[in-house]
Amino acid sequence: MDNVNELDLLQDVAVLTEQIMNIExxxxxxxxxxxxxxxxxxxxxxxxxxxxxxxIVARTNFGRERRVVLxxxxxxxxxxxxxxxxxxxxxxxxxxVLYGRGATDMKGGVAVQLAxxxxxxxxxxxxxxxxxxxxxxxxxxSGLGRLAKNSPELLEADFAILLEPTNGTVEGGCNGxxxxxxxxxxxxxxxxxxxxxxxxxxxxxxxLQRLADYQPxxxxxxxxxxxxxxxxxxxxxxxxxxxIPDYCEVEVNYRFAPDKTLAQAxxxxxxxxxxxxxxxxxxxxxxxxxxxxxxxxxxIRILGQEPKPKYGWTDVSRFSALxxxxxxxxxxxxxxxxxxxxxxxxxxxxxxxxxxxxxxx
Amino acid sequence: MDNVNELDLLQDVAVLTEQIMNIExxxxxxxxxxxxxxxxxxxxxxxxxxxxxxxIVARTNFGRERRVVLxxxxxxxxxxxxxxxxxxxxxxxxxxVLYGRGATDMKGGVAVQLAxxxxxxxxxxxxxxxxxxxxxxxxxxSGLGRLAKNSPELLEADFAILLEPTNGTVEGGCNGxxxxxxxxxxxxxxxxxxxxxxxxxxxxxxxLQRLADYQPxxxxxxxxxxxxxxxxxxxxxxxxxxxIPDYCEVEVNYRFAPDKTLAQAxxxxxxxxxxxxxxxxxxxxxxxxxxxxxxxxxxIRILGQEPKPKYGWTDVSRFSALxxxxxxxxxxxxxxxxxxxxxxxxxxxxxxxxxxxxxxx
Numbered sequence: 001m002d003n004v005n006e007l008d009l010l011q012d013v014a015v016l017t018e019q020i021m022n023i024e025x026x027x028x029x030x031x032x033x034x035x036x037x038x039x040x041x042x043x044x045x046x047x048x049x050x051x052x053x054x055x056i057v058a059r060t061n062f063g064r065e066r067r068v069v070l071x072x073x074x075x076x077x078x079x080x081x082x083x084x085x086x087x088x089x090x091x092x093x094x095x096x097v098l099y100g101r102g103a104t105d106m107k108g109g110v111a112v113q114l115a116x117x118x119x120x121x122x123x124x125x126x127x128x129x130x131x132x133x134x135x136x137x138x139x140x141x142s143g144l145g146r147l148a149k150n151s152p153e154l155l156e157a158d159f160a161i162l163l164e165p166t167n168g169t170v171e172g173g174c175n176g177x178x179x180x181x182x183x184x185x186x187x188x189x190x191x192x193x194x195x196x197x198x199x200x201x202x203x204x205x206x207x208l209q210r211l212a213d214y215q216p217x218x219x220x221x222x223x224x225x226x227x228x229x230x231x232x233x234x235x236x237x238x239x240x241x242x243x244i245p246d247y248c249e250v251e252v253n254y255r256f257a258p259d260k261t262l263a264q265a266x267x268x269x270x271x272x273x274x275x276x277x278x279x280x281x282x283x284x285x286x287x288x289x290x291x292x293x294x295x296x297x298x299x300i301r302i303l304g305q306e307p308k309p310k311y312g313w314t315d316v317s318r319f320s321a322l323x324x325x326x327x328x329x330x331x332x333x334x335x336x337x338x339x340x341x342x343x344x345x346x347x348x349x350x351x352x353x354x355x356x357x358x359x360x361x
Numbered sequence: 362m363d364n365v366n367e368l369d370l371l372q373d374v375a376v377l378t379e380q381i382m383n384i385e386x387x388x389x390x391x392x393x394x395x396x397x398x399x400x401x402x403x404x405x406x407x408x409x410x411x412x413x414x415x416x417i418v419a420r421t422n423f424g425r426e427r428r429v430v431l432x433x434x435x436x437x438x439x440x441x442x443x444x445x446x447x448x449x450x451x452x453x454x455x456x457x458v459l460y461g462r463g464a465t466d467m468k469g470g471v472a473v474q475l476a477x478x479x480x481x482x483x484x485x486x487x488x489x490x491x492x493x494x495x496x497x498x499x500x501x502x503s504g505l506g507r508l509a510k511n512s513p514e515l516l517e518a519d520f521a522i523l524l525e526p527t528n529g530t531v532e533g534g535c536n537g538x539x540x541x542x543x544x545x546x547x548x549x550x551x552x553x554x555x556x557x558x559x560x561x562x563x564x565x566x567x568x569l570q571r572l573a574d575y576q577p578x579x580x581x582x583x584x585x586x587x588x589x590x591x592x593x594x595x596x597x598x599x600x601x602x603x604x605i606p607d608y609c610e611v612e613v614n615y616r617f618a619p620d621k622t623l624a625q626a627x628x629x630x631x632x633x634x635x636x637x638x639x640x641x642x643x644x645x646x647x648x649x650x651x652x653x654x655x656x657x658x659x660x661i662r663i664l665g666q667e668p669k670p671k672y673g674w675t676d677v678s679r680f681s682a683l684x685x686x687x688x689x690x691x692x693x694x695x696x697x698x699x700x701x702x703x704x705x706x707x708x709x710x711x712x713x714x715x716x717x718x719x720x721x722x
Contacts, residue, residue, distance in 0.1 A: 175553065177553070177603075179602055190673065191590055191592050191594055191614045191616060192536065192538070192590070192616055192672045192673035192674065193588075193590075193672050193673070193696075194577070194590035194591075194592050194616070195588065195590070196696075199572070199573075199592050199593060201569065201572075201592075201593035201594075201595075201596050201611070202569060202572050202573040202592075202593060203573070204569055204596075205566060205569035205570040205572070205573045208562065208563060208565055208566035208569060209566040209570065211560075211562075211563050211566070212560075212563040212564070212566045216555070227554075227556065229552060229553065229554075229555035229556070230555075231552050231555050231560050231562075231563075231605055231606075232560060232562035232563060232598075232599070232606065233552055233562075233599050233600075233601070233602050233603070233604060233605070233606060234562075234598065234599030234602065234606070235562050235565075235596055235597065235598045235599060235606075235609065236596065236597050236598075236599075237593075237595065237596045237597075238593070238594050238595030238596060238597075238612065239594075240594070241540055241594050241595070241612065241614060241643070242538075242594070242614065243594060244592055244594070245592075245593065245594060245595070245596075248596060250562070251599065251602065253552045253602060253603065255552060255553055255555070282602070311553045311554050312551060312553035312554070313553065335554075335557070338551075
C-alpha cells in the first residue's frame with residue numbers, strides 16, 4: 001500500500017488516530033504501520049530513532065535528570081467476523097465517536113504518543129517513545145519482550161506509561177495470570193460394554209465442583225483493590241460417540257493480585273486441586289501499582305482522578321520486571337477492547353493528549 | 362486388482378476367510394469384495410441372486426415352509442495405524458490363528474455364509490444369504506437399511522442369524538442406544554474481569570456429578586441379563602485461554618435394555634438431567650432376544666451352550682423392526698473387533714460352519 005499518505009503527526013490527534021486505524025495491523029501484519037511510524041519519527045531531529053524488526057524506539061536527549069517511557073503496541077486483534085460489525089477497518093466517525101478495530105486497543109494511545117513525539121521539543125523529563133509489535137498474541141512473540149532482551153538500555157527509565165485504554169484515569173499495576181491443565185485418566189472401552197472401561201469425564205466432576213464453589217478474593221495493594229479470578233477456560237474429553245473416554249482435561253486460568261509471586265499463585269492452585277494431576281502451562285507475575293513515587297503522584301494530581309487497579313495483565317509487568325515502575329493511562333474503555341464494536345470518543349483522545357502534555361511540560 | 366483369484370467357496374472355510382480378508386474392504390471400499398462374492402454366487406444354480414449397489418442377496422427356493430436369513434457385512438473398520446499391528450491386510454496365520462483386519466468382524470462369518478451357500482443344495486429351511494456394505498459407519502449409509510427400504514420382500518423370513526462374532530454361542534437381541542447433548546450457557550467476558558461474565562463450564566459440575574453417581578441397571582429380558590450404561594462420551598467448552606466460557610456441552614450415551622422403547626429411554630435421561638437444556642441427537646431401539654421360538658431353540662440345542670445377551674447394538678434390531686426374530690452367532694471374540702490385533706482361531710470358523718450345517722440339514 002504505497003499510496004497511503006504520509007502520517008502528519010501535528011494534525012488533530014483524533015484524525016491521526018483514524019489515519020493509523022486505517023492501516024490494518026493485525027498481529028503479524030505490523031510491517032506497514034511500523035514503516036509509517038518509523039518514517040515519520042526519522043523526520044524529527046530531536047529524536048534518536050532505533051528499530052528492531054517492527055518495534056521502534058525514539059528517545060529525546062534533553063539532558064533531563066529523569067526519563068519517562070511512553071509505550072504502546074502497534075498490533076490489533078483480528079477483524080470482527082460478524083457481518084455489519086462497526087469495529088472493523090476502515091474506521092468510521094459517527095457523532096464524534098470513532099469506530100473500528102484498534103479504536104480503543106490501542107491506536108488512540110499510539111496517536112497520542114506520536115503527537116507528543118512530534119510536538120515536544122523540550123520537556124520536564126527526557127522521553128522514550130516505544131512502539132512495538134505482537135502484543136495481542138503469545139508472550140514469546142512480544143516485540144516489547146524482544147526489545148527488553150536485545151536492547152534493555154533503550155528501555156531504561158524512572159517511570160513508564162503504557163497508553164492502554166483506561167478511560168482517562170491512571171490504572172496502577174496489574175494482576176498476574178497463570179494457566180494450569182488438570183487431567184483425569186480413564187480406560188477406553190466400547191460404550192456398549194462400559195464396565196470394561198473407566199470414565200475419565202465422570203472423574204472430572206469434583207474439578208468443576210471445586211471451581212464452582214471457589215470464592216475469588218479481593219486483595220488491597222498500595223491502596224488499590226485487586227479482584228482475583230479462578231476460572232475454567234476450556235474443557236475437553238472424549239474420543240468418539242461410542243467409546244468410554246480415557247481422558248479429560250480442564251484448563252484453569254488463575255488471575256492473581258500483585259501481592260503474590262507466581263510461585264505462591266501456583267501453590268494455591270495446586271492446593272485447590274489436590275489429588276488431581278495438574279501442570280502449570282503458563283504464568284506471568286503481576287505488578288504492584290507503583291504509585292508511591294513523585295513522578296506518578298504528579299500525573300495523578302494533574303488528572304484530578306483517583307487511580308484504579310488494573311485487572312488484566314498488561315506489559316506494565318514487563319517494565320516492572322526491568323525495574324521501571326509503570327502505570328496504564330490511555331484513551332478509551334478497556335471493556336470495548338477486542339469487541340465487535342470497538343470505539344472511542346474523539347474528544348477522549350484529545351483530552352489524553354492534553355493531560356500528558358501538561359504533565360510533561 | 363484383476364489378478365485376485367476367483368473365490369473357491371468349497372475349500373477349507375478358514376482358507377476362504379483368509380482369502381476374503383486379503384480383499385481390503387474398509388467401509389466405502391466394498392466394490393471389489395462385493396464383485397467377487399457376486400460372481401461366486403452367480404455360478405450356483407440353486408440360488409436366485411439379487412444385487413443392490415454393494416449388497417448381495419442370494420435365496421434358495423427349496424419349497425420349505427420356513428425360511429431363515431444368514432446375514433453378514435462385507436466392510437471393515439479402517440486398518441490399524443499402529444506400526445507393527447497384526448490386525449492389518451494381508452492376513453497372517455500364526456499357530457492356527459488368523460490375524461488381520463476383519464478376522465473377527467466379520468470375514469470369518471462371511472466365509473461361513475459363503476461355504477453354506479455353495480454346499481447346501483438342500484436344507485431343512487429355505488435360506489436367504491445376505492451380504493451388505495457400510496455396517497461400520499453411520500446408520501444412514503447401511504447397506505442392510507437400504508435393502509430393507511428398497512426390497513423388503515427379499516429379507517422376509519421366520520428367523521435370522523447375524524454372523525457377528527459371539528465366540529461360538531448365541532447372543533440374543535441387543536441393547537438399544539441413544540445419544541443426548543446437554544448444554545449449559547454462560548456469558549463470555551475477559552477472564553481478567555471474570556465477574557463481568559458467567560462460567561458455563563462451572564455450571565456443568567452437576568451434570569458430571571449426576572453421571573458419576575448414576576448406578577446403571579441390569580435388566581432381565583426372556584431370561585437374559587442386559588447391562589445398561591450411562592456415560593459421558595464427550596465434553597467440550599471454552600473459547601480461548603483468556604475468555605470466560607459461554608457454553609459447555611456434554612454428550613451422553615445411554616445404552617438401554619430391550620425392555621424399553623426409545624421414548625422410555627429418552628424420558629429416563631430427561632428426568633436424570635432435569636433442569637438442564639437437553640436434546641436427543643441419536644437413538645435406536647434394541648431387540649428382544651427372540652429365543653422363544655422353535656427354530657431358535659433348535660439352534661441352541663445343537664450348540665449345547667447357554668445363550669447370552671448381546672450388549673452392543675447390532676443389525677439384529679433391523680430384522681426385529683422388520684418383524685423377523687434374529688440372533689447373533691458367529692466365530693471370533695467380539696472384544697477383539699476393531700482392535701489392532703484382531704484375530705480368530707481357524708478352528709473356530711470351521712466349528713461355526715459345522716454347527717450351522719448341522720442345524721440346517
